[in-house]
Amino acid sequence: MAVPRTAPILVASNRGPVSYTLGEDGSLTARRGGGGLVSGLSAIGPESGGVWVCAALGEGDREAARRAGDNHLNPGDTGGQQVRMLDIAPDVFAAAYNGVANSVLWFIHHLLYQTPVEPVFDAEFAEQWAAYESYNAAFADALAQEAVDEAVVLVQDYHLALVPAMLRERRPDLRIGHFSHTPWAPPDYYRLLPDDVAAAVLRGILGGDRAAFLTERWATAFADCCAAVLGAEIVRGGGGGMATAVRFEGRETRLGVHGLGADADFLRERSRRADVDERLSALRAQIGPGRKSIVRVDRTELSKNIVRGLLAYRRLLETHPEWRERVVHVAFAYPSRQDLTVYRDYTERVRRIAEEINDEYGTEGWTPVALHVKDDFARSLAAYRLADVALVNPIRDGMNLVAKEVPVVSERGCALVLSREAGAYAELGEDALVVNPYDVEGTARALHEALRMNDGERADRTKRLAAAATALPPQAWFLAQLRAL
Ligand code: G6P
Numbered sequence: 001m002a003v004p005r006t007a008p009i010l011v012a013s014n015r016g017p018v019s020y021t022l023g024e025d026g027s028l029t030a031r032r033g034g035g036g037l038v039s040g041l042s043a044i045g046p047e048s049g050g051v052w053v054c055a056a057l058g059e060g061d062r063e064a065a066r067r068a069g070d071n072h073l074n075p076g077d078t079g080g081q082q083v084r085m086l087d088i089a090p091d092v093f094a095a096a097y098n099g100v101a102n103s104v105l106w107f108i109h110h111l112l113y114q115t116p117v118e119p120v121f122d123a124e125f126a127e128q129w130a131a132y133e134s135y136n137a138a139f140a141d142a143l144a145q146e147a148v149d150e151a152v153v154l155v156q157d158y159h160l161a162l163v164p165a166m167l168r169e170r171r172p173d174l175r176i177g178h179f180s181h182t183p184w185a186p187p188d189y190y191r192l193l194p195d196d197v198a199a200a201v202l203r204g205i206l207g208g209d210r211a212a213f214l215t216e217r218w219a220t221a222f223a224d225c226c227a228a229v230l231g232a233e234i235v236r237g238g239g240g241g242m243a244t245a246v247r248f249e250g251r252e253t254r255l256g257v258h259g260l261g262a263d264a265d266f267l268r269e270r271s272r273r274a275d276v277d278e279r280l281s282a283l284r285a286q287i288g289p290g291r292k293s294i295v296r297v298d299r300t301e302l303s304k305n306i307v308r309g310l311l312a313y314r315r316l317l318e319t320h321p322e323w324r325e326r327v328v329h330v331a332f333a334y335p336s337r338q339d340l341t342v343y344r345d346y347t348e349r350v351r352r353i354a355e356e357i358n359d360e361y362g363t364e365g366w367t368p369v370a371l372h373v374k375d376d377f378a379r380s381l382a383a384y385r386l387a388d389v390a391l392v393n394p395i396r397d398g399m400n401l402v403a404k405e406v407p408v409v410s411e412r413g414c415a416l417v418l419s420r421e422a423g424a425y426a427e428l429g430e431d432a433l434v435v436n437p438y439d440v441e442g443t444a445r446a447l448h449e450a451l452r453m454n455d456g457e458r459a460d461r462t463k464r465l466a467a468a469a470t471a472l473p474p475q476a477w478f479l480a481q482l483r484a485l
Pocket of ligand 1: 015102157181182336337
């Protein structure tokens with residue numbers, strides 16, 4: 001049965017707001033996800049008739065998608081939202097998601113190809129690219145089916161770069177926006193991609209009415225790529241300033257910047273609950289009385305630069321022996337994308353270096369690095385509450401919400417050591433201790449400065465950081481995009 005066109009607002013993203021596990025008895029258990037998009041969408045509520053189209057990611061999701069068929073998932077599982085989960089053939093999904101999106105496009109935008117991790121564009125990639133096209137087409141088909149006349153569609157991220165153009169072809173009446181949660185690569189680096197792929201990604205996004213980014217820097221890089229690769233015209237704001245639109249083949253795609261902020265109300269409430277209190281006591285006991293803590297919370301992700309963070313901490317202990325036994329580096333590195341070999345290898349390196357530091361400097365009563373790899377949101381919040389220093393040193397990052405969440409949750413003020421290559425730098429740079437993420441020595445110095453910062457200064461800076469970090473909470477961020485379309 002064909003789905004009636006009823007949705008006035010649609011969101012499309014690879015990962016949806018819910019995931020399912022399949023029990024041995026065939027029962028499905030739903031788990032709701034977090035993140036900016038989920039809380040952003042709550043701004044419009046279920047009564048708006050909005051529909052979220054996403055991919056089925058695991059066996060449980062696939063089963064839920066199959067059972068729902070062309071219908072929406074059970075709203076009880078999704079917080080009331082209408083969600084359509086696409087059961088994309090597993091080999092097509094794996095090639096599109098692991099092969100193209102997470103290996104190639106992610107690596108390009110985060111500048112992760114640096115010898116010896118080199119891009120490989122061979123016959124296998126050509127097949128993966130074809131899969132990426134059909135995976136994007138599956139989204140375009142579903143959106144075209146669901147959207148009411150002149151509906152607004154918000155397409156998310158590098159997984160779905162081709163969707164805006166494909167959807168416009170199917171439904172020229174729609175208003176289509178694309179949002180990139182990642183950085184955007186500068187043209188010289190972007191052109192590592194095969195020419196046809198480089199052009200297709202840009203044409204795909206330019207098929208929308210609007211292309212939006214987390215910072216002006218990424219929007220500018222996107223416009224520069226359009227000019228360099230497609231010969232498109234960049235339209236600039238008053239006085240030859242910022243790129244405001246891209247003109248190509250007789251159409252104009254407006255550019256937008258919406259710097260997603262932290263959700264202060266949610267964080268403050270959630271971080272005061274009993275499960276967080278419990279973990280706070282456990283962490284305090286692990287750190288030991290009178291010691292300071294340097295906290296980091298990340299997915300174990302090459303772009304997060306966890307290894308250099310550990311090396312900087314080792315350098316701190318080497319050059320400033322006065323910190324030995326007086327500080328603990330609490331590093332949360334949660335497994336991510338473990339289907340990819342480079343990620344598994346990286347996870348292993350993180351573990352090994354943490355161990356080396358503990359062997360080298362640890363004493364009977366002091367373990368210098370407390371590495372936790374099991375994802376636990378309540379424990380992350382507990383660490384935010386007690387951190388004296390937060391280390392956020394990505395090689396490159398679209399925004400980095402940890403940098404924005406810590407100052408909101410911190411109890412006594414927390415010094416922020418922040419990479420200048422994180423999108424969050426644009427808003428938090430003034431009150432953070434800013435580092436070049438490649439510079440281990442400089443990061444070690446910044447950690448020392450952060451540990452030495454006096455209580456008054458730390459508290460003042462944290463207050464200003466929290467204000468900047470919450471300027472555009474998820475609901476306002478989402479509504480601003482809707483309004484702009
Ligand atoms: C980045 C992307 C998101 C993605 C997240 C987690 O932040 O911008 O779109 O959801 O990584 O990655 P995963 O591959 O686990 O969905």
